[in-house]
Amino acid sequence: MRFFSFFLVLAIALALALAVSMPIGQIPPLAPLLDPNHGFWQNTLSEDELAVEEVDLENLSAPVQVTYDQNLIPHIFAENEADLYRAQGYVTAQHRLWQMEFQTMAAAGRVSEIVGPIALDLDRMTRRKGLAYGAELGLKYLQESDSETLALIEAYADGVNQYIAQLSDARLPVEYKILNYRPEPWSAFKTLLLLKYMSDMLVGDRDLEFSNLRKILGEAKLNRLFPQFPAANDPIIESGKVWDFEPLPVSKPDSVDYPTDAILIEPLPQPEEGTGSNNWAVAGKKTKNGNPILANDPHLSLNLPSLWYAMQLSTPSNSVKGATLPGALGVISGFNQDIAWGVTNATRDTRDWYRITFQDKSRKAYRYGNGWKDTEFRLEQIKVKGQATFVDTVVYTHYGPIVYDRSFKTERQDVDFALKWTVHQGSNEQKTFLLMNKARNHSDYNRALDHYTAPAQNFVFASRSGDIAMRIQGKFPLKWPGQGKFLMDGADPRMEWQGYIPNAQNAATLNPERGFVSSANQHPTDSTYPYYVFDNTYEHYRNRRLNNRLREMDQITVEDMKELQFDDYNLQAAEALPVLISLLGTHKADSPEADKYLKELKSWDFFADPNQKGQTLYSIWSSETFESIWRELSGARAPVVRPSSYQTVELLAKYPRDSVFDVKSVEGVETAEYHVKAGFDSLLVAMAKWEAEEGDYAWTNYKKTTIQHLVPTFKSFSATNVYTGGGSGILNATGSRHGASWRMVVELGSQMEAFGVYPGGQSGNPGSKYYGNFIPVWAKGEYLDFGLRTQGSSEAVLFTTVLK
Incomplete structure (x- = not known):
């Protein structure tokens, strides 16, 4: 079957190249693509057919053993962290190199290098949002304040680059062959850029649209249609929580002048309504075995290769297993010998827009208070396949970059809007996961989260010692009520953020009396939380269904939690x-x-079951x-x-x-x-x-769930019309293109029991039998046994490779 798919995708690729020959600039060379020794034929082999017992890897202090189970999940056993993450980079690149590079090129605004001018507007907007700028600041932050984390990130990059150096034309991922380019070296910058890309995927704001609504509806009607709290608010942190801190003061101006003219630009893409994520943990007093149970299922775009890559990472002192993000170090959602954790999007507005008034057409200065501030210019040189390099001039203010101006998509209106975003501040999210992977208790969990800035996430936690917790973590601006809901005047200093909520005052809970913690992208708190929080995209159905079920349930088992993750009740x-x-x-x-x-x-x-x-x-x-x-x-x-x-x-x-x-x-x-x-x-x-x-x-035929290749035109590399239920606003939030990108359930007893699955497979190679083999399991709500493996275990071993 996979050979047939390759013939199909080859035909599609050639047809695509012919159809868009002017945007792409050239047809992929046919001879290399059809070469039986180096072309796409070589990508029909699965990883077990290419397995070797030993691989030479430089810069290791000791041999590293990589044991693959029957699902191609690697279990890496190293003597120290530097060797561990160098091996993680190497192994991840073996299976997901093209995906890693494609996603970071998208984050850097470099897709035009691959596909030509058809992607130029996308690249321009990406650069104007300042993702690469944010990654540069993150790298500088590490260079100045955390050389230890930077050294581990560089070890990971070294592993990736050693794989690239060993990569023959025959083993080159098929997407490179079809699109006719080769991988470039990996770097610490790319790892940080990938984490910024996740922020862009998950953050939303509606400042411009709300400014228009205020003009159309008036403020009273606007507030009635968009209340701060819904009538049936069932927040993440349990209602009635007592906040045992003195909040920082926030002063609101006596009067605020909002724009009165309509804003006609095209807003940035926003997260799709009704998608999101779930996580929860139940205390031992509610479970059959008396152990905490934790569950997590982040809902994102359903893509192939999958967003996630499953791994176990072990040193003599620690073993952690779960979902990794190809290109980043460690496990993002998972468990070790003592704790488990998971994440959902916190849907917090950490992105505000300011209207800028330039002094003159040179744009070298802009009004601020009673004077003028100097701007900076950043020349974005965008390489375009088949054409000359396109140079875009982006103006930076102290707020951030001018995303919209006369040179970009504002033909209908003379506007200059600057974006202020926590992504543009030096931060160290990678350290959060490095520390979380080794955490032993609730205190370690909190220390790890103190390094986390963006995107804002709800971190659920459970430990073998019996604790369950939830913390809504990010770097959250101090705002007066209503601030950031509408476009603000950048010339008015009173519009500035007044600092940030201290980490210790971010909404959190530990061992609540109700016996569970949960989040499903709903409002974080009730009205007693002393800081202003607003977002129009908070969930109002999944969260209530989840909390109602958790309140009702008793003698809970792992199977109960699996069924709840796959719950189709609308x-x-x-x-x-x-x-x-x-x-x-x-x-x-x-x-x-x-x-x-x-x-x-x-x-x-x-119930939104597939046959309904x-x-x-x-x-x-x-x-x-x-x-x-x-x-x-x-x-x-x-x-x-x-x-x-x-x-x-x-x-x-x-x-x-x-x-x-x-x-x-x-x-x-x-x-x-x-x-x-x-x-x-x-x-x-x-x-x-x-x-x-x-x-x-029937619902499955109407919904047509599709797990789509990252290049949408490569349809034979996608899985279409997957037979599964669920939908928007449902715990099993599986729509046509979004759904549970990863499901995990962990019982934290004397022996960890863990189960996980995602809609894809370990391999990034569409010709491999491990490319989409998890999809039928995921679609039926079933799981893989995901327990920790000990070094030397021979059970269900596919093959073992030693890096030395």
């Missing part, structure tokens, strides 16, 4: 569908199709109804953000005659019924088309 539908049916009344009562669909909806149990038709019908009806309600708002000339699904359902259920339902373009006064009926009419149209063209509308 709480939004359970709350919204009865409201929709009630408001629909007898509309279309004489339609046989309407009757059929309503019967299916009324008999549905609200009710989930498909609800998904279409609710989305069409919400679209009808907010169409006029979304159709405004200036970009805006819509109220959340939770707030929309609240309005439908409690205030069906609210003025928000009126449609100005329609005669009379419209209520919620108008939109529910319009949404149902749209459902009938959509279903008639679907049944005529596609037939079966």
Whole structure:
């Protein structure tokens, strides 16, 4: 089967090269690609077919043993940390080199080097956001303050580079062959750049859109549609938590002048609503065996090669296992002999926008208070395959880079917006994971987190000694209420951040009375937390489903936690569908199709299992109804953000005659019924088309979950129409392109029991049998036994390699 896939992808690659010959600039040379000794044929071999007993690796102080289990998961046994991370770099590069380099080139704004001018705008925006600039500051921070961590990162880079130096044309990953380029040396800078890239993937802000909404709606109506706390707030840190610290004072200006003109630029891409992550830990008093159990399933884009790479990393004093991030050191989500931890996105606004007023067209100075501040210019030289280098001039203020100006996507408006972002400050996230991998207790966990800046994460923790904890960690600006919600005037010093919340005052909890800690991207706290926190993307359904189940459950087992990670119950539908049916009344009562669909909806149990038709019908009806309600708002000339699904359902259920339902373009006064009926009419149209063209509308067929190669046009390297359920706002948050990128469950007893899986495979080679072999396991909600392996164990060994 994998040979057939290679023939297909070869045809696609050649067709792609021909179709976009002008953007790419040249067709990949056919002779090297078809060469039986060096071309793509050589990528049809799996790793066990290429295994060797020994590899020469320079700069080791002692031999390193790498034992692969039957799933190609490496277990590295080294005598010290420097050897361990040098070996980790080498082994990771063996299996994920192209992915590592492609992701860091994307983070650096260098994709045009590979594919030509088609990626130029993407590269320009990436550079204007300052990801490489942030990585440069991070490297400088390590050089000045943490030479020990830097030495380990450089050891990792040395391992990667030794693999690259040994890499023959035959073993070159197939993507290099198709796209006709070769890998370049790895560096400490690239590892830091990868961590900044994760920040960009997970952070969001809506300052520009909220500024437009304030103009359109007025502040009172805006606050009603976007309340700081939902009516059913079930926060990460348990309600009623007593905050035993004196908060730092934050002063709000007596008056604030916000922009009054509409902002017409295209906002930055934002994380997709309804996706996210879950993690939790339950105390021994709620489990069958009396041991804490920890679970984590971060939800991200479903890609091949997988975002994660599973490994065990061992020295004589420590063994840690879990999900690593190819290109970074250590384990990101995992466990060792004493503790387990996991992460979810904290959805905190650490990115603010400032309107800049330049002194003149030279842009050498900008207004600040009663005077002028000098700018700096950064020339971004973007190499473009097949064309001349493109030079983009980016102006830097003390806030950060001018992302939007007349030279970039602001043709409709003369604006200059600077981005202030914690990513542009020197930080040392890598040290957090190096320390966490060796942590033994709650104090060690806290010490590790003190080094963590961005992206903001909810770190769950459990230990064999019985502790469970949650800490929301990042470098969070001190803001007065409302600050950063709207675009700010960069000329006004009162708009500055007033410092940062101390690490010790970040929201956290240890061993709460309820017997569990959990996060699902919801609001971090209740209203008693003394610092201002706002985000319009907080989750309102997964978190309540999770917490309700954890409150109900007792005598919990690992199997219970696995089932909860794969839970398909749609709480939004359970709350919204009865409201929709009630408001629909007898509309279309004489339609046989309407009757059929309503019967299916009324008999549905609200589980988004793959064979369910009710989930498909609800998904279409609710989305069409919400679209009808907010169409006029979304159709405004200036970009805006819509109220959340939770707030929309609240309005439908409690205030069906609210003025928000009126449609100005329609005669009379419209209520919620108008939109529910319009949404149902749209459902009938959509279903008639679907049944005529596609037939079966079971949820899995409608959703079409796809695990896509990082180059979307390489379709034969992707897994399409994966049979699985779940969806947005559901604990099993598996949509068409997003879902659980990694699932882990660990019971912390005298012997650690651990289970994990991710939607992909260990190999980055599409021709390998280990490329996507985890996908069927993941899709069914099953797991691999993920226990720690001892050196010398012969159970389920695929092969062993000694680095010496």
